[in-house]
Amino acid sequence: xxxxxxxxxxxxxxxxxxxxxxxxxxxxxxxxxxxxxxxxxxxxxxxxxxxxxxxxxxxxxxxxxxxxxxxxxxxxxxxxxxxxxxxxxxxxxxxxxxxxxxxxxxxxxxxxxxxxxxxxxxxxxxxxxxxx
Numbered sequence: 001x002x003x004x005x006x007x008x009x010x011x012x013x014x015x016x017x018x019x020x021x022x023x024x025x026x027x028x029x030x031x032x033x034x035x036x037x038x039x040x041x042x043x044x045x046x047x048x049x050x051x052x053x054x055x056x057x058x059x060x061x062x063x064x065x066x067x068x069x070x071x072x073x074x075x076x077x078x079x080x081x082x083x084x085x086x087x088x089x090x091x092x093x094x095x096x097x098x099x100x101x102x103x104x105x106x107x108x109x110x111x112x113x114x115x116x117x118x119x120x121x122x123x124x125x126x127x128x129x130x131x132x
Contacts, residue, residue, distance in 0.1 A: 018049055
């Protein structure tokens with residue numbers, strides 16, 4: 001899993017694709033953390049993306065690294081986990097998120113990982129490195 005983590009760190013911003021009815025939705029994300037051989041991501045419980053993922057957990061994460069002109073496709077089933085430890089680690093790493101996810105706001109950071117997933121890194125020539 002560290003290959004995915006390193007790629008996401010290098011990209012900085014990555015994109016999460018969901019489905020809202022028959023309409024694809026894509027949004028930028030940046031928060032991720034690796035624990036116990038899994039990559040974890042965050043979304044807010046008050047956002048449409050969270051409700052879309054609950055309704056249809058099949059998602060894709062895509063990231064691009066301009067230096068080597070490669071992109072990551074990480075596709076699978078989003079599974080939400082309850083982990084205060086991961087939430088605290090993310091908030092420590094990204095303290096500006098404390099304004100959004102606080103007792104005062106009432107918003108909760110939802111943590112998810114991908115299961116039944118495939119991951120590959122592709123270059124501009126179409127060559128693929130299959131991660132799993």
